[in-house]
Amino acid sequence: MIRLENIGKQNGRQLVFIEASATLQKGEKIGLVGPNGAGKTTLFRMITGQEQPDEGQVQVDRGVTIGYFSQDVGDMAGHSAVAEVMNGAGPVSDVAAEMAELEAAMANPDQAYRMDEIIEKYGEAQHRFEELDGYALDGRAREVLDGLGFSQEMMDGDVGKLSGGWKMRVALARILLMRPDAMLLDEPSNHLDLESLIWLEQFLKGYDGALLMTSHDREFMNRIVNKIVEIDAGSLTAYSGNYEFYQQQRAIADKQQQAQFERQQAMLAKEIAFIERFKARASHAAQVQSRVKKLDKIDRVEPPKRRQVVNFEFQPAPRCGEDVVTLKNVHKAYGSRTIYEGLDFQVRRRERWCIMGVNGAGKSTLLKLVAGASDPDTGTVARGPSVKMGYFAQHAMELLEGERTVFQTLEDNFPQAGQAPLRALAGCFGFSGDEIEKKCRVLSGGEKARLVMALMLFDPPNLLVLDEPTNHLDITTKQMLIEALSQYEGTMLFVSHDRHFLAALSNRVLELTPEGIHTYGGGYTEYVERTGQEAPGLRS
Known part of the structure; x- marks a missing residue:
């Protein structure tokens, strides 16, 4: 469905991606991991076309719909939460807006002279709304908002009066209602209480499209994803399994790479010692040259990349009473x-x-x-x-x-x-x-x-x-x-x-x-x- 092929990307002086490749197939649920600033949001923005790679290409199959939830939700004032969520559902939201305008006109005494025309237009709009399954959509929008913790009063109230955290939930509900072919979710677990988080977990487990998401909640990630893509030093590496399995695999791979690096370093040290010892002797010239050429051809093993993790140790707390x-x-x-x-x-x-x-x-x-x-x-x-x-x-x-x-x-x-x-x-x-x-x-x-x-x-x-x-x-x-x-x-x-x-x-x-x-x-x-x-x- 979505392919990144040999992507190169630089932000200012930072090299974010270097010949990085990855794929997202239908039915895959992928957790995107990497340290802060590694390029997770940049990757999302390249897939949605908001940014372009400097090198390589991002390919999205024709007809694939993408829903992208980011932490930047923008201004939503002037609509109810239900209307805002339905706005992401395509043509039906336009018809719903038209019906709302006509309802306001019907209630306006100044429009009485054109009431027949308004009622006729409202009938046509209502017919289109029914054809687009609009009434079911309203119910589905409320179901999603309910799952994310909204009361009926909040659903029908002005989104502009909600806090930033609740606006985030409205933006998330919009993507969930849309049910696109591929969902890109950047930290969807932020701002959610435990009940809403568990509801979202169940929703995403039942979602049959492709999912690419980041989350700082390891339990949430563990229960949803079946693959991890790690961004590390500009490259993308895929691991099958959930977050816990990725951690185990990463630890094994690091251990193997460290052992390989140490073996090669020991071999190189012996070869260099031989060259240094005999380079001035004519009798060993052929052997020295042979070993110099051998060293030039060797693919050097890099040590595993060390992610900075520093442990904090408490000073003893003063004792208090029972x-x-x-x-x-x-x-x-x-x-x-x-x-x-x-x-x-x-x-x-x-x-x-x-x-x-x-x-x-x-x-x-x-x-x-x-x-x-x-x-x-x-x-x-x-x-x-x-x-x-x-x-x-x-x-x-x-x-x-x-x-x-x-x-x-x-x-x-x-x-x-x-x-x-x-x-x-x-x-x-x-x-x-x-x-x-x-x-x-x-x-x-x-x-x-x-x-x-x-x-x-x-x-x-x-x-x-x-x-x-x-x-x-x-x-x-x-x-x-x-x-x-x-x-x-x-x-x-x-x-x-x-x-x-x-x-x-x-x-x-x-x-x-x-x-x-x-x-x-x-x-x-x-x-x-x-x-x-x-x-x-x-x-x-």
Whole structure:
């Protein structure tokens, strides 16, 4: 269906692709992986024709329809979510818009003099709409939006009034409703809660077209893709299987390449030593020349490319008492909406609570109450006397000072630390070389999240309160964070929609439901086994 043949592409001074080739066939579900900046979005844009390769060609079979979801959703104001989603479905959306205009004209007293004409036109439009299966399309659009977490009110409301994350969901719904021959999805799992993520997973499993996608959610990728294409140093390499299988294959290939490289280096060293030793002796001239020619002809084995992964190790957190946080008879409401009514909850030392609940259940509110960022209407929230807390909230990234560099921000917070430890800290969180001189205002969402995390963990608290800490983080950084936090000896309370993160780090589950709270001893994996569901909103 889609072929990239010997693609060459340069962005500024960066060589993105060098003689790279790959194919996407009907029925294939491919995960596109590679470090940030490797060229994943550039590849999508070349397939859709938004960018051209400098060399080689991109071939798309005639008649193949492509749906491309990117993080840049544009302006959507003035339409309902349903209308915006149906807009991607071709001619039927034009007829729906025409019907909406005619309906408005019928309700307008100033148009009464031409009512017969309007009604006739409306009848014709309605007939075309039925022929195009428009009423079924409206139902399908609502079904997709419902799967992505929209209420009926949000479906019929103005998209322009929605937050950026919800607009992303509308843009994604548009591609899903379109059901093109090939879907290109750039981070579709961003901005989705766990219920929506699991719904999307099922939708894509049942999709029979070709799929090429990126995702920072390894569990999501594992369950959908049957092939991985890796971008590494300008080349494209295909691996059959899911993400986990790719990781195993990549590790084996790296090991074999390293062994081959070392064998060749040993052989070359012997040959060069012989040449150096005997090059001045006439009696060995023929042998020396023969070996020089042999060396010239050898295809040199490169060592495996090393992806930069630096492990972060915690300094020991100060010890605190057994009772870390106690909530007693807490009531909390926003306007007429009650979040908690008489909540009792206790967190004890070294417990790792993951908080589960559907949108609006009060997950972030609970973290804010514990962190002191919000007060209960009635009741008490008490932290133990020796508790030192670190709180990661989404708005924390907005508090970074735009004109300060990454390194200056670290120095401002830890003036006594010295340059070497701070540079090591920056390196652990993905800021190496010149990247520590970047100003905070130009950092991406992922870079800001990493910097805030570094500030919080350098001088570790004994209570970590984390609200979606993995948003914006790539798979490698997430894994580094999981490995670091698994060694952490303090107490944790966190919200995340990343199932790998939940399973790796929790040893308690607090589930918020309309009927009240449920607690589960054991972590997220045990919770899934006991409830038979991966998220509370999926329970029938």
